[in-house]
């Protein structure tokens with residue numbers, strides 16, 4: 001497969017898109033990008049895109065005529081499909097550990113972390129409220145798309161309920177902080193989160209930590225705790241892939 005046949009539908013600030021981009025860049029794959037505006041125009045719900053990605057999320061990878069969705073599947077596919085450094089450990093036990101780490105990182109509710117930083121004076125997220133209205137309008141206009149829209153309305157309602165509950169927000173933030181602790185332990189004596197070589201788990205850990213930094217949580221590792229993560233973060237930022245894949249760790253949440 002040549003790079004000319006590789007197209008990533010993504011969004012600059014989306015954490016999952018950054019993971020996919022890092023995997024492609026670390027693997028040395030030339031690829032093109034098509035931005036899907038998941039924030040302002042909600043392009044992910046347009047029929048042309050849901051035909052590619054029925055869950056209406058980014059990223060989506062097009063390999064020749066084939067469409068691959070779901071970030072974990074995408075990065076594994078990139079690793080298998082192309083020449084370049086192996087990003088999966090050859091030892092099955094280590095490979096299983098890598099998969100567990102990726103699921104662990106993917107298991108956080110990044111939407112709670114993001115939107116809880118952007119609440120209005122009444123403690124509500126205008127973006128999430130608007131998204132709920134938009135999704136309901138879409139459902140009324142396109143009843144044939146009920147499956148994806150109803151699922152997303154339910155998810156949006158759950159997010160709104162969490163955001164209305166400071167204790168719930170705190171629980172999600174604590175889960176994120178606990179993940180940093182687990183990464184720190186995994187990095188004890190190791191250069192990378194799954195041993196002494198860069199793996200797919202690093203394509204997940206780096207954007208995850210970058211997102212925490214963007215939200216102002218860098219103190220989780222810059223203040224003396226989690227020193228392994230602090231050193232690791234510096235090393236990840238120094239890799240050429242960080243800027244080529246455009247990992248976002250500064251700016252404001254509004255830029256996402």
Ligand SMILES: N[C@@H](CCC(=O)N[C@@H](CS)C(=O)NCC(=O)O)C(=O)O
Nearest residue numbers: 014015016038057058059070071072
């Ligand atoms: N399980 C999916 C999750 C993808 C996902 O949640 N993508 C987010 C961006 S990181 C998205 O497209 N959000 C758009 C939306 O919430 O409408 C995957 O791994 O691909």
